[in-house]
Amino acid sequence: MKNAHFPVNFLESLQNEPGFNPTNFVEAHQNIAAPTSIRLNPFKKTGVKLDERVPWCAEGYYLNERPSFTFDPLFHAGAYYVQEASSMFIDTIYRYIKQPEPVKVLDLCAAPGGKSTLLSSVLATNDLLVANEIIKTRVPILADNLTRWGTSNTIVTNNDPKDFERLPGFFDIILVDAPCSGSGMFRKDPDAMTEWSEANVNLCHQRQERILADVYPALKEDGYLIYSTCSYSHQENEDILDWLCTQFNMESIRIPINKEWVVVETQSAAKQAWGYRFYPGQVQGEGLFAACLRKKESAEDPASFKNNNNQKVDKHELELVRNYITEPENFYFFKVSDDWLAINNSHKESLSLISHRLYIKKSGVRIGKVAGRDVIPDHELALSTIINKEAVLQTELEKDQAIQYLRRDNISINTNNKGWSLMTFDGLPLGWAKLLPNRVNNYYPKELRILAAAPQTKIV
Structure with missing residues (x-):
């Protein structure tokens, strides 16, 4: 400058x-x-x-x-x-x-x-x-x-x-x-x-x-x-x-x-x-x-809210989504439209209060939708620290493959696995893909995909 x-x-x-x-x-x-x-x-x-x-x-x-x-x-x-x-x-x-x-x-x-x-x-x-x-x-x-x-x-x-x-x-x-x-x-x-x-x-x-x-x-x-x-x-x-x-x-x-x-x-x-x-x-x-x-002044009594939301829970769906979470007993599971979400049990009442008084864009972790006997996993679940990795397939990517995945391009993977897979790099999840017999369906979110041309510089 x-x-x-x-x-x-x-x-x-x-x-x-x-x-x-x-x-x-x-x-x-x-x-x-x-x-x-x-x-x-x-x-x-x-x-x-x-x-x-x-x-x-x-x-x-x-x-x-x-x-x-x-x-x-x-x-x-x-x-x-x-x-x-x-x-x-x-x-x-x-x-x-x-x-x-x-x-x-x-x-x-x-x-x-x-x-x-x-x-x-x-x-x-x-x-x-x-x-x-x-x-x-x-x-x-x-x-x-x-x-x-x-x-x-x-x-x-x-x-x-x-x-x-x-x-x-x-x-x-x-x-x-x-x-x-x-x-x-x-x-x-x-x-x-x-x-x-x-x-x-x-x-x-x-x-x-x-x-x-x-x-x-x-x-x-x-x-x-x-x-x-x-x-x-x-x-x-x-x-x-x-x-x-x-x-x-x-x-x-x-x-x-x-x-x-x-x-x-x-x-x-x-x-x-x-x-x-x-x-x-x-x-x-x-x-x-x-x-x-x-703050030294006395405040009004802390906000409180009686939760009358007795949401009917589909026990079959709940059992499916719980499998995707580590230590599910520590989480409160709830639905927004067709999506299942989870937040720590200790925040259930706070979530109820905030949701009735403010506009919420995101809460806890969005797990995904249930379709029949399957869960269509959400991107939030992939990147969360609460995902039960033992319950899902994982596919480790090389650097070039990871960039292709993040571009939402077609990627070629030598594997006999089938179904939803967590795509990882250096052991860390990037998102989801569905492994099929002759192709890989890339489910990285369109709005997050890399659009720029790749440079030649190293990260570290």
């Missing part, structure tokens, strides 16, 4: 921001390429070895160069997520405030899913993650990324922040990665420079206040709010913390950090609330602001 042309008044607006070093900042944007980083899925281990860790995230790693992730089958299997390194700081915050008892977590502005998959990595089975996206057109990519991650304790919703007042005191932790002016992404996305202005900063500040005020009732007393932006402007960062502490009497939480990270610890002007700034040229990552606060 040589000869970066910053917006008018942009650098001047940052002169008094905490920890801002204009020389390092300009140098980073003009002469230092944005680093490439990934976060491994702890539930889908592979033999890939990586060396340079992202210091503030347990599963985060830097890569020496940016490969074509599109043509890495492990990416499609959900073995890792490509995520900007600074944003992985949410891992440090969550691990510090983590509670021993089961928690309900809301990621309010979740698409495309980086922070949701991060939270999913550190949540226990009895914890619940609700990943919400406000913009309808962005919900599918969020659902797809969480499907790849494979966990069963997740619900994806598409609702406005104000809708969550229907769930008073429901969540123990709420993450608001707020829409912002985007100055922290200038190096990664130069087009963001054309959208920056002081007027837009002020507009974003107002939007952030509205979003936070709308979702605040859904946070329980003594619950935690994690707030983040990819902006450097104090109006969207420290000023928001002062507003939260004044408007709602929230308590600021100081997060322990290592000085070697070169993360700038700040305090807001009025309430001395703690915040954490990441600057390119000082950290190996892009721009980020993050903070954590605790």
Whole structure:
């Protein structure tokens, strides 16, 4: 990004921001390429070895160069997520405030899913993650990324922040990665420079206040709010913390950090609330602001709901689908139209409550449809961490075969097996195919297939 042309008044607006070093900042944007980083899925281990860790995230790693992730089958299997390194700081915050008892977590502005998959990595089975996206057109990519991650304790919703007042005191932790002016992404996305202005900063500040005020009732007393932006402007960062502490009497939480990270610890002007700034040229990552606060006001009684849904269960169908799940006694099985789904038993009541008060896009794991004596398995089941692999055929693919499969091309396999098969690469499932005597029917979802031409670069 040589000869970066910053917006008018942009650098001047940052002169008094905490920890801002204009020389390092300009140098980073003009002469230092944005680093490439990934976060491994702890539930889908592979033999890939990586060396340079992202210091503030347990599963985060830097890569020496940016490969074509599109043509890495492990990416499609959900073995890792490509995520900007600074944003992985949410891992440090969550691990510090983590509670021993089961928690309900809301990621309010979740698409495309980086922070949701991060939270999913550190949540226990009895914890619940609700990943919400406000913009309808962005919900599918969020659902797809969480499907790849494979966990069963997740619900994806598409609702406005104000809708969550229907769930008073429901969540123990709420993450608001707020829409912002985007100055922290200038190096990664130069087009963001054309959208920056002081007027837009002020507009974003107002939007952030509205979003936070709308979702605040859904946070329980003594619950935690994690707030983040990819902006450097104090109006969207420290000023928001002062507003939260004044408007709602929230308590600021100081997060322990290592000085070697070169993360700038700040305090807001009025309430001395703690915040954490990441600057390119000082950290190996892009721009980020993050903070954590605790709700001290008493909340309404937690949302409750009496479940009167006595869904009639076809015992024959239920027995068929249970065979596809590891430890089925730990799951609640239910139908949506003709599809069978499963979610952890501990989340049955939460699912009932949320389904009656919000719009749900995805819940738990979709297993598939029953047709006669057979189950037509769903793609979600293939990528889930709860699939009973002993109950299904598995076909291991070479790299070229895996790419053909992911393109939804015809593939040739030397096998005497017949029927539905889990197609795997490096032991990780990619999806389903049906093996027939003289051909293979490829059931990889059309909307997910690789369309681009293959490059020649290696992944690692």
